[in-house]
Amino acid sequence: MRNIMITRGWIVSTVLAGCLMGGSCSKQDTASLNAGIPTASFIYNELTPSSASSADNLELISTSTGSMKAYWTVLDDQGASVGEYVGDTVRLALTFAGDYTVKMAAGGPGGLSDTVQQSVHIAQDNTYAVGSTTLLGILSGAGLGKKERTWVPDRVLSTVIVWDTYANALGQINGGGGAWWAFGPGEIATDGSGRDGYFDDKFTFTFGKTGQMIYDDNNTVYLDNGGSGWTKALPAPWNSFQGTTSSTALYDLVPALKPWGSGTFGYAVSAAPAGEMKLGTITIKGKGGHFGLADKINGAEEVTPTASSVTYDVLQIDTDKVDDNGVHYDVLSIGVHYDASGDVFTFMLRSDR
Template sequence: MRNIIKSTGQLGWALIAGCLLFSACSKEDTGSLEAIVPTPSFTSAALTPSEASASNVELINTSTQSMTAYWTVLDDAGNSVGTFTGDTVRLALTFAGTYTVKMAAGGPGGLSDTIQQAVTVDKDNVYAVGPTTLLGILTGAALGKTSRTWKADRVVSTVIVWDTYDNCLGQINGGAGAWWAFGPGEIATDGSGRDGYFDDTYTFNFAKVGKMVYDDHNTVYLDNGGSGWTKALPTPWNTTQATVSSTTLYDAVPALKPWGSGTFGYTIAAAPAGELKQGTITITGKGGHFGLQDKINNAEEVTPTANAVTYDVLEMKTDQVDASGKHYDMLAIGVHYDADGNVFTFMMRSDR
């Protein structure tokens, strides 16, 4: 029993001595051990994007007592651009506009309240678009351009009619056997071919609100009543097989004018959208098209009525070289044109 009491006494004296030696045992000093929650603040700076670095905005955490910062960025429609972590964050924002930046700072005492600021981007950023993306290739942003012009590739597989996209792609890439495709007569360059189709151009701009300028160069090809819309034309147009003036034809048949030159809208859905998961391109506005004008989703028009046509992207190839040595990019698109799901496909090219 004596030994137990002795041990207890030694422990008690040790505790008393500890309190005498260390003033932290006093009530007044307990506050000095509490961790502090950061006071949040940040600044932003505009950067000049380039091919080497696509960043056009820098966010800098200036909070006190902060260990790191957590960011959320929204576009001017309230859609999330992304979430980021770090005291300095560089962003490659694609389009001009006012973005909302939200930030909370984390520190030893926990996470601060969230603050936000409006950050304005003055110019569209072509460098923010990847070189192999649909938007980048279609608009030329992948090449540092703000617009790009496409036209039908003058090859026999430029227009194919078949039952599936896969079969069409087989012919595009060297196979054969389609129900129907352009042949040597269609692509002839001596004036007997479909020049009224091959001289059409489609120019896509790089912008948040996409515009496509279609130019038919005052020509249109008539196929001797071989398609529904040309068969329905009045005499002598319904028995004409030649490239003719689109202005003259559309003045004679005003209902066809929306198929002529004009400015249309476009939207894209990036991969994995679309039947082949390569994306889609939708041309908006009555008469807008990207290929043969009468081929729309699940129908062939006699006169233009559709306000939008959505094309599946089948294939994209960059930096191809033709027989003359020209470098170009190729875009293959398609549309199901009847109730059975059969397809028209179109090969387009844009020179670099």
């Protein structure tokens, strides 16, 4: 008889998982004829994460009576599910600081207990909860245990490419050729004749639930002799000027361009397999926000900044490269379809480790 009762208990506990996670069964449906329904209770501990392999910052412990197994649901402050878990002791790696709701029910031979819940406060963001190879981890530096990370245009050939498809642009990024147009030796020159007004730009991504992208144009902007729509529309003599000049002076002359200057913007990351290349997307939020050339947005080239956001496809991620000086760095290659035909601009951004 004892063996039969144990078997019933395990059958019941299996059914209980479905009950807690949204099934329609009741206590009477799942109760054993000879056992009482468990009484659910639990405690929790906030843990201190110390590394990627020890990233847990919350421990949930069932203190229920008459229970064989505990079933948990964790919700964020918006009521969205963080995850569902089974076990008398569960450890979690929650990414962001804030208030979470933990719900638990205890299952046993007698059936499923009432659900109990507690509000749990996590005091600090947890960079270790973000995988080192995830897009957010790489972009924000969280994968390296950092709270922010700065990216700059990579001063290499083809760091900016204009072509018909991402696949073709990637071919050139990886050593091929044939693009309609791309940065060449003249653009990346370091003697002051190159596009220094672009290469000295800095894009700093902070880690957090409402992460920010801080853009610093270094008070410079590059003008291309009317080669793009926005420079062609500038008043003389700037519509025929080629070289780097003061962004502050230019934007004071043409105030409509000021949103392209230094500022703080929001950002959002959609992890793989989002995006055309299935490696994720990066969206810069806020009028004038960009990650590359400012006037290239989704489906258009702007003359003055109007878009409230720009979403870039991640094309390639190269991690832990080493330059000639022995510096370790990562490279993000991103792109945007900039016209109605679906043609692309692609950009390569570098961040040292």
